[in-house]
Amino acid sequence: MIRLSGVTFRYAGADRPNLRGVDLLLPDGSVTAVVGPNGAGKTTLALVLAGLVPGVIRGRLEGALEIDGVPVTEGGAEALAAVTGICLADPATQRSGIHRTAWEEAASGAASLGLAREALIARVDAAFRRLGIERLAERDPARLSGGEQQLVGIAGLLAMEPRHLVLDEPTAQLDLPGTRLVLDALAALAREGAMIVIAEHRTDELARIATDAVLLEDGAVVAAGPAGPLLGGPLPHRHGVEERWATRLARRIAEAGLTPPADLGEGA
Amino acid sequence: MTEIRLTGLVHRYPGTGTPALDGIDLHIPAGTALGLLGRNGSGKSTLIAHLVGILRPTGGAVLVGGRDAAGLRVAELARIVGVAIQDPARQIVARRVADEAGFGPRMLGVRGAALEAAVADALAATGLTDAADENPWDLGPSRRRLLGIAAVLAMRTPVVVLDEPTAGLDDRERERVGAIVRQLTEAGRTTLVATHDVRFAAEHLDRLVLLDAGCILLDGTPADLLRSERSPVLAAAGIAPPPVAREGERLGLAPTPSDAAFVAALRCAESEGRAGSRPLEEGLT
Numbered sequence: 001m002i003r004l005s006g007v008t009f010r011y012a013g014a015d016r017p018n019l020r021g022v023d024l025l026l027p028d029g030s031v032t033a034v035v036g037p038n039g040a041g042k043t044t045l046a047l048v049l050a051g052l053v054p055g056v057i058r059g060r061l062e063g064a065l066e067i068d069g070v071p072v073t074e075g076g077a078e079a080l081a082a083v084t085g086i087c088l089a090d091p092a093t094q095r096s097g098i099h100r101t102a103w104e105e106a107a108s109g110a111a112s113l114g115l116a117r118e119a120l121i122a123r124v125d126a127a128f129r130r131l132g133i134e135r136l137a138e139r140d141p142a143r144l145s146g147g148e149q150q151l152v153g154i155a156g157l158l159a160m161e162p163r164h165l166v167l168d169e170p171t172a173q174l175d176l177p178g179t180r181l182v183l184d185a186l187a188a189l190a191r192e193g194a195m196i197v198i199a200e201h202r203t204d205e206l207a208r209i210a211t212d213a214v215l216l217e218d219g220a221v222v223a224a225g226p227a228g229p230l231l232g233g234p235l236p237h238r239h240g241v242e243e244r245w246a247t248r249l250a251r252r253i254a255e256a257g258l259t260p261p262a263d264l265g266e267g268a
Numbered sequence: 269m270t271e272i273r274l275t276g277l278v279h280r281y282p283g284t285g286t287p288a289l290d291g292i293d294l295h296i297p298a299g300t301a302l303g304l305l306g307r308n309g310s311g312k313s314t315l316i317a318h319l320v321g322i323l324r325p326t327g328g329a330v331l332v333g334g335r336d337a338a339g340l341r342v343a344e345l346a347r348i349v350g351v352a353i354q355d356p357a358r359q360i361v362a363r364r365v366a367d368e369a370g371f372g373p374r375m376l377g378v379r380g381a382a383l384e385a386a387v388a389d390a391l392a393a394t395g396l397t398d399a400a401d402e403n404p405w406d407l408g409p410s411r412r413r414l415l416g417i418a419a420v421l422a423m424r425t426p427v428v429v430l431d432e433p434t435a436g437l438d439d440r441e442r443e444r445v446g447a448i449v450r451q452l453t454e455a456g457r458t459t460l461v462a463t464h465d466v467r468f469a470a471e472h473l474d475r476l477v478l479l480d481a482g483c484i485l486l487d488g489t490p491a492d493l494l495r496s497e498r499s500p501v502l503a504a505a506g507i508a509p510p511p512v513a514r515e516g517e518r519l520g521l522a523p524t525p526s527d528a529a530f531v532a533a534l535r536c537a538e539s540e541g542r543a544g545s546r547p548l549e550e551g552l553t
Contacts, residue, residue, distance in 0.1 A: 038410040147308030175506040
């Protein structure tokens with residue numbers, strides 16, 4: 001469980017904060033969807049939750065952080081990094097560039113945990129199976145497509161078996177089957193007790209797995225609560241976020257001066 | 269006005285067994301907004317690389333405006349086909365957004381007021397006018413993607429190719445890219461969009477080509493392609509009909525691949541329903 005209270009973060013050199021007074025409770029076993037227009041602070045929130053600020057990425061962090069009820073003391077945000085894995089939006093950012101095969105690339109994170117060789121192999125193999133990418137194991141990581149790189153990066157993260165996972169648009173370059181494999185793998189981890197936070201633009205896909213949702217705009221929390229009503233309601237569109245498809249369709253029908261069928265959305 | 273014709277196009281990457289493109293025959297008339305759909309690794313980006321001369325065919329030919337691309341130098345091809353690649357960060361060369369957008373046209377010899385106008389128009393279309401003096405690396409990833417699109421628009425090529433233009437974009441940015449495609453089409457320019465974004469494809473493109481393992485699986489309008497009965501074939505290519513299409517089918521409407529098509533079909537059904545129900549009501553009374 002991670003709790004943020006009044007968290008404000010301003011990047012070094014920025015004239016105003018990218019996060020402003022964020023209060024957030026993230027229980028174990030939850031999948032929290034972070035939505036908001038680009039520039040709302042989704043990536044910054046991911047960096048805070050992963051313990052990368054202010055240590056790795058400099059700036060001024062204010063407010064209180066708590067892990068499992070224990071306050072993280074000032075300057076000790078790195079404690080979060082010990083329990084949280086992060087997946088960045090651009091897979092190229094995370095690729096080491098020194099490994100010859102995708103399997104070795106994915107194993108590099110888990111290998112740094114000091115596991116026995118057999119345990120390491122088992123974990124990486126399991127992660128490849130979970131995402132259905134066994135065929136990529138022997139490929140040169142630099143010559144994979146954008147989507148394939150993204151899957152290998154996520155496999156590496158799964159192999160590290162972090163207690164909590166923070167993912168910043170992990171499926172931006174993935175096709176639908178790849179997206180669903182990743183989201184289903186995350187939902188399974190949450191069922192096993194992990195805390196998952198995921199920023200993503202495709203609201204319909206998010207709604208399949210999210211238990212909770214947070215709507216950010218201009219660095220502040222606009223709304224937070226159970227995912228179903230928040231993602232399916234009118235707030236996302238008002239704040240520049242993609243609506244659920246049935247919500248959008250009903251709005252467009254009403255805007256055209258027509259009456260939506262009473263059972264709209266029940267067919268899908 | 270430039271058409272594209274691929275005849276028996278084969279591409280095999282060195283050291284790989286199966287070809288990435290396996291005999292593609294495709295005619296794209298000038299002024300078409302065409303979507304390339306298909307799962308990761310289906311050959312979309314390889315096909316695009318042939319249009320700009322980055323790759324040369326293992327077999328077959330690529331004709332751009334009737335000229336064999338293999339006989340054109342990359343610099344000549346660049347005047348005809350502009351491409352915004354999938355990873356915008358690999359494209360950035362300048363330290364200022366306006367200079368980045370102006371790089372392409374400058375390389376084509378555009379100078380002075382014409383260059384300024386090309387850059388101003390491209391930045392306005394992508395919503396980056398305010399960011400003209402910023403460093404491209406200070407933009408967020410989505411605005412950097414829009415900058416990659418601006419850099420292509422500024423070249424004013426008759427053919428514009430966008431590889432995953434909506435990946436990572438939010439709702440408003442996505443609508444902006446839709447408006448750009450519409451304007452290009454209205455101006456008679458040929459637009460190719462490789463995308464996983466089925467909703468975007470259904471809303472903004474005229475014709476969709478589904479690639480799978482380097483072959484064309486389906487080719488048709490969104491209304492024709494995105495139907496439930498196609499689901500098994502679409503699934504093979506890694507896509508599903510959008511929910512709005514299934515909803516239209518359930519309600520017995522004409523094909524509804526997009527919200528706009530749904531609204532139009534509903535309007536049509538309502539007026540028909542009213543016209544059709546009158547005799548029935550009269551008959552009852």
